Amino acid sequence: MTVEIIIVLGLVASAVILFATERLPVDLTALVLMATMLLSGIITPQEAVSGFSNPATITVGAMFVLSAGLFKTGAVNLLGTIMTRLGAVSFWLVLAVMMLTVGVLSAFINNTAAVAIFLPIALGVARDTGTAAGRLLMPLSFASMFGGVCTLIGTSTNILVSSIAGRHGLEPFGMFEMTGLGLIFFGAGSAYMFLIGVRLIPARKGEEDLRKLFGIGDYLTEIILEPEARSVGKVLAESPLLRDLSIRSVEVFRNGRLIEEPGDRIVLQAGDHLKVRCDLENFHKLKDRRGISLRHETGRKAGEDAVLVEAVVARGSTLDGRSLRQARFRSRYGLSALAVRHRGQVMRDDLDTMPLRAGDVLLFEVEENHLDQLWEDKTFVLVSQVGLPVFRKSRMATAVTIVAAVVAAAATGIVPIVAGAIVGCILMVLTRCLTREEAYGAINWQVIFLLGGVITLGTALEKSGAAMLLAGYLVETVGNLGPVALVSAFYLATSLFTEMMSNNATAAMLAPIAIATAESYGVDSRPLLMAIAFAASASFMTPVGYQTNTLIYGPGQFRYADFLRVGTPLNILFWVLATIFIPRFWPF
Template sequence: MSVATPATVSALGGVSVDVLVVFAVVLGALVLFVTEWLPIDVTAILIMVVLVVLGDWTQVSTTESLSGFSNKATIAVLAMLILSTGVSRSGLVQIVGRKLSAFAGDSRRRQLAATIGAGGPVSGFINNTPVVAILVPVISDLAHKGKTSPSKLLMPLSFASMLGGMLTLIGTSTNLLASETAARLGAEQGVEGLHAFSMFEFTHLGVVVLAVGSLYLFVVAPRLLPDRVPAEEDYLAEYEMGDYLSEVVVGEHSPIVGKTVREAIDFDRFDADVLGLVRDGERFIEPLGQKVVRAGDTLTIRTDRNTLGDIATVDDLALSGTPEEEAELEPTTQDEQALVEVVIPSGSSLAGETLASATFRQRYDANVLAFRSRGETVHERMDHRQLRVGDTLLVQAPREGIDRLSANQDFIVAHEPEEPDYRTEKIPYAVAIVLGVVLAATVTPFHIVTTALAGVVAMVGTGVLHPSEVYESVDWDVIFLLAGVIPLGIALEQTGAAELLGGLVASTATVLPAIGVLWVFYVFTGVITSVISNNASVVLMIPVAVEAAVEVGSNPFAFVLAVTFAASTAFMTPVGYQTNLFVYGPGGYTFGDFFRVGLPLQLLLSVVTVAGIAVFWGV
């Protein structure tokens, strides 16, 4: 008796089991992306494994599951991240930002113009994610020096970088991935009009979108953005540290007299940190661990009031007061101390770790006073809270330690270092290499991946980048994400799931004109990108959009562009795009701030972009 294979079994309603299984995998992937139960790179690997294990239904072979690693888009994104780091190391973008800061002064309108001008056009030629990482400290300093709340500038910086990313093929990883997906669909399915994007394929539309979006950010956004962060830089007030910082005097008979600071507090029992010690009018900060406590010493302790009472009772400590200003946390010794915000970027080794498991205090010679995570300010049990991309830590460290943090790829420090280590003498080489990559990809038959890799070699050969920095430059979360979602797109196509979804959306053509169906795809892509990765939404939506375009007899390339633009301009949530996460904490924003400012912009650009596509390419 023959047994039917899983691929031949049909489900209810004529939908094959293959399609249902792929939908289940997609749904599972979306849940993991949204909830972040697993790190993004681990989720990507899991997707590849599941597609192969369920290969009888997903129709994805082992070779196809690994094809994301060899995909031109993946390698091109990798190369562009390295090139962007080279430009960053030269200090070019930072210098441009500083020049614009000098122009802005204390005029809020000029500050906003400088922010949009720095973040927008540059993002067309350098991957927009590194651009924002580079400019966050520049714009934060610009805001504080100009007596403006950073909340008024940092979200416009992120949005402007997204708009600028649509000027060229290399502006975002999404563009590169969409280009390769369109080219593959055109070749494999014989869809006329589908091809890889050229370098300036959609620049004219990108200019329109940037202009309209910039006008919105300049005129409308300031009215919608609140002053979440005080213009006067006061981290203690901003992070509501009043109830969590106390000064206590060590009693003559205290059991901690004669012990080192590290031994003084039972950290397993109490959630507390000793941040400073005052003795005979002299304040000490770091290193404190081995300093022996004496009677009469004043200790600055970070903890809540209840825990402080328990510690005072056990250790015979008398409450002295509360530090009210940052200056009171600074030492009188030469080893000056500072408070600074640091953001956890994508690719940081701290993402997924806790302060305890990462041995933060020991590794970085710094104390974490509080941190923000997805809009929540955390003061208690910080050592055991898992850190996520976009979390912002309020750190106390020696000033020289702040400079070390600035040079560390694990952080974005929301202040420029006092003595930045830029390779300004390499600026001509960095500029020439990037222009050469763009020019070669435009006027020669070589693919962007070839010219970008050649640019990487040139960066190292000219000393713009050191060989060891090449590997540090790559955001491996993004690379693994691309490698994982590309075979998921293949499964959608090969099982007929994309065709089924495309047919369902195409059915709206009975009540909507073709341009209306195009608008539906733009809006739906924008919504789904707001909760998952922009790259994942492109891979999932482009095959569906192409099928819908074929069904209604429209231009498939127009539908691909609509999905690409919508996925690259995700304004409505802080998790929709990496650059939003970078400014989430330093701007003090809430989730609702992004929705309030981003939704009108998303709707405005949905009309502008769809109309532009219809005019330039036809529907």
């Protein structure tokens, strides 16, 4: 074993730990690994930056833009209107149609975007039908993964593995080459969710309506008593404030200090600051009450056209792992959070200093004319029904035609997928389906830098000989059981790694090893690459294994164990199906 192999294997081990624990953002981890390999001389400067010019990286970036074009013209949201109507008919009907619709959409656009669009729709249906939101949201997330494995462009992982195959002189994946097995996964996964999975999802409604589902039926706000307030000079327990309004609890601050006395002994004074908990209806009454000023932490009153907005913290955003104060949330947006649902609990105290995690749900008030700006931001995903942006419906047909043409051109081999996707992005802007600013903003740069970094890790595995060393070990152990056992082993390994770390990082590390293993065993590498592609896009056991799971984690009031309970049998089912059918679709 050479020094280079030892260094690369050490970096791989470090990568697994860092990606799994996310002590650093995943994109930063990838860049640190790339820089380390560059400084150690394992890769050249040209090889270090080759990941950013890789067709997979460019294609994935282009697909973000094409997905945004469909969204901005209202093509995706139109389907949501139909879902809302079906919800009044039957829960099972809307579940079936929603899973089918999201699955089909996810085969051609970014599945995170598809889930983000349907998330508020699912919450509205849950409210109208009296169903626990989680029983719609988890099938929604899983269906997006079912659909994502049906085409080459369904997930960024499929594109990445296909690009790695092409770089090794192998034939890249066809647009619909994965569709046969993908449909089997889709059918089996949907049947499992209908017959078993939905029944395993806890019915955590807790409250009667959607607002209470989010914890906003009883949230915290701060008011200031002005001299003309009717409650000034009155004992808190008998004040008009408590008598006229349904307020859950009150904390009185005077001169910056909390008055720790019973309510029947506190005489309210002008200038007192009161922290009160109340529902949405009484919140609006407070705003209009004479002698009461609503003070947000920004120090300014909310405008008359302000609306209440719920938002999920996005994975890898500036708020993920940081507090509102650390992220300078108030100075950036000019507003403050009213409440947050944190790991299934509603936490309303010390919001500014509490570290937030992906999947946490924030509640804040925002002026209506700023809603579009918030919708564009990648810090969080708005899930409230209010404030949906205005769509360019007149260009809906144009956007759909462009995406269809890109898919058709790639499927028929007229142009490579990367070329078609780039042309499609240009047409989206030229036809005004998107503005240039929206096109740039649609790209998830974290994914781009992650791909740019981890692709070089695969290069280092090959160049150092580490991939061949690991391949030889696999051939000597699992290979004795036959090539089908290798397919099963690669699928299982990819599935387990993906539950702990980035699916793209997992694929970038294992794909070169799969190719080397196939060469050592003397068989076609395509079955092994397909095992990696399918497994890396089917993560059901944890809320962090796939971005759509993270997106629904907070709104669905899920716990970590919920994904283990529902997702583990599904992972096992797909592992068995992959072991049986991959050698049939792609013979050795």
